[in-house]
Amino acid sequence: xxxxxxxxxxGLWVKFKKSGxxxxxxxxxxxxxxLVNRVVNRIAVKYMDHMDIDDLIGYGIFGLIDAVxxxxxxxxxxxxxxxxxxxxxxxxxxxxxxxxIPRSLRAKTRQVERALEELEMKQGRNVSDVELAEYIGISIxxxxxxMAQMHTSAVLSLDSQILDIVDMSSSELVERAGIxxxxxxxxxxxxxxxxxxxxxxxREQKIVDLYYYxxxxxxxxGMVIGVSESRISQLLSRTLLKLKNKLKGTGLxxxxxxHG
Numbered sequence: 001x002x003x004x005x006x007x008x009x010x011g012l013w014v015k016f017k018k019s020g021x022x023x024x025x026x027x028x029x030x031x032x033x034x035l036v037n038r039v040v041n042r043i044a045v046k047y048m049d050h051m052d053i054d055d056l057i058g059y060g061i062f063g064l065i066d067a068v069x070x071x072x073x074x075x076x077x078x079x080x081x082x083x084x085x086x087x088x089x090x091x092x093x094x095x096x097x098x099x100x101i102p103r104s105l106r107a108k109t110r111q112v113e114r115a116l117e118e119l120e121m122k123q124g125r126n127v128s129d130v131e132l133a134e135y136i137g138i139s140i141x142x143x144x145x146x147m148a149q150m151h152t153s154a155v156l157s158l159d160s161q162i163l164d165i166v167d168m169s170s171s172e173l174v175e176r177a178g179i180x181x182x183x184x185x186x187x188x189x190x191x192x193x194x195x196x197x198x199x200x201x202x203r204e205q206k207i208v209d210l211y212y213y214x215x216x217x218x219x220x221x222g223m224v225i226g227v228s229e230s231r232i233s234q235l236l237s238r239t240l241l242k243l244k245n246k247l248k249g250t251g252l253x254x255x256x257x258x259h260g
Contacts, residue, residue, distance in 0.1 A: 013073045028068050029061075032083060036060035039087045042215050056091055063090030109150050109241075112136065112143075116238070117245040126201050129238075147234035150241075196246040204239040211236060 009031060016024035040056045067083035112132075119127050119135045127135075133143040197205055203225065210216045210224060222232040 013071075013079075016068075017073055025065075025068055029064055032064060032068070032079065033061075035080060035083050036064055036087055039084055039091070043088065043091065051095060056095075059091045059094040060087045062094075063087035066090065105149060108146060112146065112150065113241050113245065116241055120242075120245075144234055147237045148230060150237045192247070196243055199246055200239060200242060204235070204242070207232065207236055207239055208243075 009028075012024060012027060012031075015021070016028060036057055037060075040053065040060050044053055044056055063086045064083055067079070067086040070086075071079055071082055115136045116127075116132060119132060123131075129143060130140055133140045136143070138146075197208055200208065206225065207221060210221045211218075216224070218232045218236070219229045221236075222229045225232065227235075
């Protein structure tokens with residue numbers, strides 16, 4: 001973007017915030033509309049088996065509209081950073097409202113989650129897939145299939161919270177509040193998540209880093225780790241369940257509504 005264009009968009013922001021004119025708002029939405037496509041392209045791979053890409057874009061546009069209306073131009077923060085956060089949050093919230101995860105899968109997820117928590121508390125260490133399968137009373141093949149099925153459910157369950165912590169830990173988003181309490185809260189959230197991640201195995205930590213911080217796809221992570229995409233799906237499901245268990249006692253994890 002040229003300096004002239006920068007001056008133009010800055011002037012548009014000032015006029016809109018002073019007048020609230022819908023035509024000016026719409027000009028800003030059009031100007032920043034490519035942000036929606038960028039966010040959707042990054043996260044669509046997680047949900048494309050269940051949601052139409054056009055629906056995701058539509059949800060993202062609602063997030064962009066909300067961002068334009070609520071953005072404070074006096075904070076000195078890049079709108080692109082703030083808007084990406086709002087767009088992604090809106091998309092994830094809308095997806096969760098669809099409740100397309102089968103009740104049977106929710107029940108199985110809770111069963112595996114409880115078993116993993118109980119077994120690791122009993123053993124006092126990270127346990128293997130074989131140990132977990134034996135504890136539940138199923139074969140390792142059945143556990144792998146279940147983990148693959150649970151992947152989208154597990155990811156969706158924690159995505160909004162982990163992404164919020166990752167984003168809120170960045171200086172730009174923390175500074176948008178402009179009060180010490182927000183800085184302290186963001187620092188605490190980052191520390192709690194960091195402590196939970198430190199309790200994972202080295203491979204699990206790498207998967208979390210590649211998935212959330214570097215935003216690689218499952219296929220790309222598989223190439224880095226040296227295993228198949230389906231195996232990464234299983235490992236990510238298990239890792240997210242472990243993180244969920246570790247975050248429960250901190251007050252950081254927000255319990256989902258029980259859909260049966």
